[in-house]
Amino acid sequence: MIDKTAVSRRIALASIGAGAAGAGVSAMAQGRPPVDLGTVLNGKVLFPPPAASSEVQPSPPRNADAPTQRVGFAIVGLGKLALEQVMPAFAQAKHARPVALVSGSPDKMQAIAAQYGIAADACYSYADMAKLRDNPAVQVVYVITPNALHRQHVVAAARAGKHVLCEKPMAPSLADCHAMIEACRAAGVKLMIAYRMQYQPHAREAIRLARSGALGAVTLMDMINNQNQGDPAQWRQIKALAGGGSLPDVGLYCLNTARAVLGEEPIEVSAQIWSPPGDPRFREVEDNVTFSLRFPSGAIANCMSSYSTHRLARLTLMGSDASATMEHAFDYQGQTLRVSRLTDGKEQAGEIGIEPKNQFALELDHMAQCVRQNITPRTPGEEGAQDQRIMEAIYEAARTGQRVRLAQMPGLDRFRGPEPTAE
Template identity: 40%
Template sequence: MDSRRDFLQKLGLSAIALPLIPLSGLASSVENFGERYDGPVLRVAIMGLGGYANRVAEAMQSCVRAKLVGVISGTPGKITTWQSKFNIPEKNCYNYENFDKIKDNADIDVVYVITPNALHHDQVIRVANAGKHVICEKPMALNAKEGKEMVDACKKNNVKLLVGYRMHFEPKTLEIIKMRKNGDFGKVMFFQGLCGFKIGDPSQWRLNKKLAGGGSLMDIGIYAVNGARYMVGEEPTWITAQETKTNPVVFKEGVDETIQFQMGFPSGAVASCLSTYNMNYLDKFFLTGEKGFAELQPSTGYGPIKGRTNKGELTHPHLTHQTVQMDEMAQIILEGKQPVVPVDGEEAVKDMKIMDAIYLAASTGKKINLKG
C-alpha cells in the first residue's frame, strides 16, 4: 500500500460499480437526477497529474457544472496521455515553467493544484497572480504562515481560493452536522477521530520532510483535525499531543509516524484523535452528546461512507465525492453559493494553525493554548 490515496481507494472499491449521479445541487441531487442543466460551467485546469488528479479527472466526467479543460505538468508524456484521454486542446497545456501564461487564456477559469504539499504555496500564489481562481488540495500549505500568504495573495488578485475538503459535501457527514445543529445530540461532550494506515514505499515524497512538511498528520491526520471542528461545531482552545516513533529509519526527523492529540473546546467538549502511518483499519469518527451519538466508519474514505446515530442507520445514497465537490465548488465560484461547511482558504488556515500547535505540543510536551 503505497499511499493514503491507495488506502482510501481500496476502501472505496465497492463503490466503483455504483452509478454516478449528475448533480444540480447536493441537497436535491437525487430528486433532480437526469435533469438538464443549462447554466454556467466552471472550466478547470489540473496541476500535477498523479494518482489523485486522475481520480478527480475521472469523477469530473460526470459533473454538470464543472469541466476539465486544461493540464499543467512537468512530465510531457503525462500531458500527451491526458490530452488523448480527456480531449484537452494543446493551447490549454502548460508546464511548471510557463503556466503563468494562463493569464492570457480566457478558456480557463480555475486551476486545481494537486502537487506535493511543499509546492502548494508558490504555485497557488503564481496562479493567483495570473488572475485565475484556485482550488488547492489539502493540506493547503506546510504551516499557517504559508497558508495566510496564499489567502492574502488571492485576495489581492481578487480571485477565490478553495481547498479540496470533499467531506464537506458528503451527505451522511452533512446529516450529522444538521442533527447536531438541531440539538438532536444535546450538549456535545466528546469527539474521537481515528485516521491511519500502514504506509508503503519508504522513498515516496510523503516521507520526505522537505516535500510533505511532516508525516501522517499532514497527510491523513488533517481529516481528524478538520472533522473535530465541523462535528463539534466549535474551534478548539487548547491542544496537547504525543508522538510515537517505532521506526526512525523510515520515519526520519520531522516525519511523524504516529501522533495522538487532544483538543478542548469552549463548551467543555473534548476530542481525542490519532493519526498514524503504522496501523491499518483506522477511519472512524465518533461524536457523543448528552442525548445521543453519531458514528461514521469509514468516515473519510472514498466511499461508501457508513454512518449511524442513536436514531438509526444513515441511508443516504453514495455519490462520488470528487464529482460532488467539483459541482459544488463551481457554484461557490460562479454563483457565490455558501456551503454548509466552508471550503475557503480561511477555513484551511484554521486547520494549519491547529496542526502547527499539535507539532509544537508533541515536541515540547506542553499544553498549547490557542488564540481566538
C-alpha cells in the first residue's frame, strides 16, 4: 500500500528544493551569487552578505591554502612559547605550516614531530642547522630560543639560505641586532621580528583610531605590562641568557606599541628601575621599570613593567576628543577595546566589537605572505634594532637619573614595512 502522506511530503520537499535551486539560478543569472551557495573566484569561496547593512556581517570563509601549498616553517627551540602558543597556532594559520624542528632535546623533538606529522629526517640539532639548506620544504626558520642565542641561530638560518622570523626581543645588544640584519642582507633573505602586537586585531584598531583622528589629538599614552615571575632558575632570570629582566621581556611590548601607535620615533627618554633587595629572582636582572617617552609631536607615553606584581596588561590612549582603553592588551588572548567620548552632552563608553583572532597565526601568515610576494615584513630587523637602541637609552637614563636625548628620526613608520593584508 502506498503511503500518500509520505509521497505528498516528498513532492513538497522536492518543490521547495526546486524553488531554492531556481532562486539560485535566478540570482546567478542576475550576476549575484546566491547567498547560501556562494561562488568561487580565484580558488576562493565567496558569499554575499546575508543580513541587512544594519547588522554585523559574518566573517568570510577561511579560504586557507591547501596544506602542500603553504609556506614551510622550521621551528628552532621547543620551549613553552613554541609548544604552547606557536605550534598550535599553525592550525589556525592559512598560509603557513610546520615542516621541520630544531632542538637540543632529541626525545622532546621526537614527541613533537610525531604530534605534528613532521618527518624524522626533518628534525635537526642546533649543530646541524646548516643542513636546513638541503631541505627545500623549509622556507622560513622561526627562532624561539633564549634572547642571547638569537644572533647565532638567525645567522645560521641566513647562511642556510632561509628567511627568518625571530622572537622578540631581537637580541641583547645593538651590535647583535646589526650583525643579524647584515647576515640576512648578505644572504638575500628576509628578517622579521615577532612583534605579535602589531598584528593583533584590537591593537591594530587602537592604532587606526589614534592615527585617523577619531580620538582627536593623542597627546598622552599609558601602558602597563606586569606579571609575577616564579622560579628564579628560569632562563629569563639569568642575565647571560635574557640580557635583562622585565624591560626586554614584557616592557618591550609597551615600548614597541607606543611607537607603533603614533608611527613616530621618541626623541627623549627618562626612567627609573627598582628591584626588591634579597629577592633571588633579581640577583641578575631588574624587576620594576618605569619609563617615559617623548615624541616629536609632543605626545608622551608613560610605560611600566614588572616581574613581581599581579598580572596587569593595559593600554590607554588619551586624545583631545576621546580616550581608548584596551584591557589584557599584551596577553595572548582576551583583549577588549573601549572608547569613551561625549555624545549628546553625556559621557559614554562603549566596547568596539572586534572578532578575536590568534595573534601567532596572523604573524605566521604575514611572514608567509612576505615570502610569497617578496615584500618587506611590517616588523623587519630594523624595527627590532630601534627598540634595542631605545632600551639601551632607558637603562642609561635609569642609571644616571638624567633624561637621555635620542637622535631625531623624521617621518612615520621609518623602520616598518607595508601594512599587513587581510589575506
